[in-house]
Amino acid sequence: MRLDQRVAIVTGGSSGIGREVCLDFARSGALVVVADIQEAPKQGIYHEQDTTTTTVQEVENVGGRALFVQTDVASEKDVERLVAAAVEEFGGLDIVVNNAGIYIPGDSQDLSTHDWDRVVGVDFRSVFLLTKYSVPHLKRSQAGRIINIGSVHSFRGGAGPAYAPVKAAVVNLTRDSATELAGHGVTVNAICPGYIETAIQDYLTPEQIAGARDRTPLPRLGLPSDIAHACTFLASDHAEWITGIALPVDGGWLAPIM
Numbered sequence: 001m002r003l004d005q006r007v008a009i010v011t012g013g014s015s016g017i018g019r020e021v022c023l024d025f026a027r028s029g030a031l032v033v034v035a036d037i038q039e040a041p042k043q044g045i046y047h048e049q050d051t052t053t054t055t056v057q058e059v060e061n062v063g064g065r066a067l068f069v070q071t072d073v074a075s076e077k078d079v080e081r082l083v084a085a086a087v088e089e090f091g092g093l094d095i096v097v098n099n100a101g102i103y104i105p106g107d108s109q110d111l112s113t114h115d116w117d118r119v120v121g122v123d124f125r126s127v128f129l130l131t132k133y134s135v136p137h138l139k140r141s142q143a144g145r146i147i148n149i150g151s152v153h154s155f156r157g158g159a160g161p162a163y164a165p166v167k168a169a170v171v172n173l174t175r176d177s178a179t180e181l182a183g184h185g186v187t188v189n190a191i192c193p194g195y196i197e198t199a200i201q202d203y204l205t206p207e208q209i210a211g212a213r214d215r216t217p218l219p220r221l222g223l224p225s226d227i228a229h230a231c232t233f234l235a236s237d238h239a240e241w242i243t244g245i246a247l248p249v250d251g252g253w254l255a256p257i258m
């Protein structure tokens with residue numbers, strides 16, 4: 001699947017899923033804008049322990065072009081500046097991947113209001129902001145795409161009073177944006193990952209990770225590349241008649257009645 005010369009912004013592109021999306025896009029010929037609060041990759045306790053190079057370096061290693069723009073995705077000023085930087089560097093914008101996200105553990109009693117607001121800001125407000133500032137450019141593209149990263153928690157509770165509701169909201173914002181933009185040929189879809197091996201899992205215990213493995217019907221946990229391949233498909237011309245969906249990429253996690 002080719003994305004030759006398409007310009008893509010990937011938020012949270014320095015680490016984990018976003019980093020692999022950037023690399024898969026670059027291998028497919030896209031020009032990549034890595035938007036993240038930090039350029040250095042996160043190193044996890046369980047996963048990504050040895051990741052040291054930046055995403056821009058890795059894109060260049062596969063023969064691609066990339067630009068890093070330091071961005072707090074919850075900040076309207078930063079997001080406006082990000083879109084302007086992408087268009088100035090590469091001359092347009094075709095694909096946006098709203099991937100940046102944080103998870104803060106805690107139930108309604110443990111989670112502070114401040115942390116609830118942080119999750120809503122980084123995981124949800126950001127999707128509205130980047131959609132808002134990207135749409136004028138995406139409407140001019142021949143193949144405008146927005147891909148939002150939800151979660152299996154978009155469909156289930158159990159991840160606390162911020163993360164699960166916010167990920168459900170990401171899916172409904174996806175449907176609303178798909179409806180708004182379909183007439184302009186811009187597609188808007190969500191991908192809902194199951195357990196993916198990234199540094200976001202550092203809050204878990206080894207026993208909880210073993211539990212996630214037991215709960216996943218396919219015989220391994222997910223890799224960032226599993227999500228990246230779905231992203232490249234939804235960004236490609238092969239997916240031009242798909243819009244408004246929430247695609248679980250979860251090793252079968254959501255399939256059984258639990």
Ligand SMILES: NC(=O)c1ccc[n+]([C@@H]2O[C@H](COP(=O)([O-])OP(=O)(O)OC[C@H]3O[C@@H](n4cnc5c(N)ncnc54)[C@H](O)[C@@H]3O)[C@@H](O)[C@H]2O)c1
Nearest residue numbers: 012015016017036037072073100101151193195196198200
């Ligand atoms: N890993 C999983 O199992 C899993 C499962 C379901 C959904 N997701 C979702 O996938 C997305 C990526 O998660 P991941 O596992 O790669 O996490 P990760 O922690 O490995 O990477 C997240 C990236 O987002 C960046 N980031 C954090 N706050 C930011 C901010 N304010 N502005 C800009 N960038 C910021 C981080 O610096 C990091 O590079 C998230 O939306 C997450 O909720 C992950």
